[in-house]
Amino acid sequence: MQLKAGDTAPLFSLPNEDNVVIALEDLLDYTIILYFYPKDNTSACTTEAQEFSALQESFEKHNAIVIGISPDKPATHKKFIQSKDLNVVLLSDSDKSVAMKYHAYGKKMMYGKEAQGIYRSTFIIQKGKIIESFYNVKAKGHAQTILTYLTNLDKNK
Numbered sequence: 001m002q003l004k005a006g007d008t009a010p011l012f013s014l015p016n017e018d019n020v021v022i023a024l025e026d027l028l029d030y031t032i033i034l035y036f037y038p039k040d041n042t043s044a045c046t047t048e049a050q051e052f053s054a055l056q057e058s059f060e061k062h063n064a065i066v067i068g069i070s071p072d073k074p075a076t077h078k079k080f081i082q083s084k085d086l087n088v089v090l091l092s093d094s095d096k097s098v099a100m101k102y103h104a105y106g107k108k109m110m111y112g113k114e115a116q117g118i119y120r121s122t123f124i125i126q127k128g129k130i131i132e133s134f135y136n137v138k139a140k141g142h143a144q145t146i147l148t149y150l151t152n153l154d155k156n157k
Contacts, residue, residue: 001131002103009125010101014091031064032125033146036104038118040072040080044139053086053142062150069093091102122146
């Protein structure tokens with residue numbers, strides 16, 4: 001069952017690229033763009049992270065912070081950030097427990113075979129509630145889609 005608008009965002013506390021624990025409840029004054037991705041330094045994941053990074057200032061104008069979550073370890077995140085010049089926060093969900101809470105992990109087809117993996121998914125969270133969820137998204141252009149959604153959301157307030 002996927003999360004949808006109006007659902008309470010599952011809580012999390014995960015280490016970032018510097019091993020500092022970031023908790024959802026510490027970020028409730030912001031609009032949180034929480035995206036799940038499969039693996040650092042892969043083509044689509046790099047595209048997505050670079051596009052979110054390129055739009056960082058625009059997200060900040062909406063009081064939004066962008067947080068990416070994958071099963072990679074903090075040290076891998078740090079290398080990914082440095083090598084690709086990223087400015088998004090990356091959190092390590094090594095046991096995939098947070099991905100499971102967000103229904104962003106499970107069976108999927110990879111190269112014609114069924115396997116367990118991360119579903120590329122994004123959640124817009126305000127005050128602990130899911131405002132919108134996007135499942136099985138395409139990496140390229142997704143950051144702009146989220147920014148456009150956020151812009152329209154703010155216009156309608």
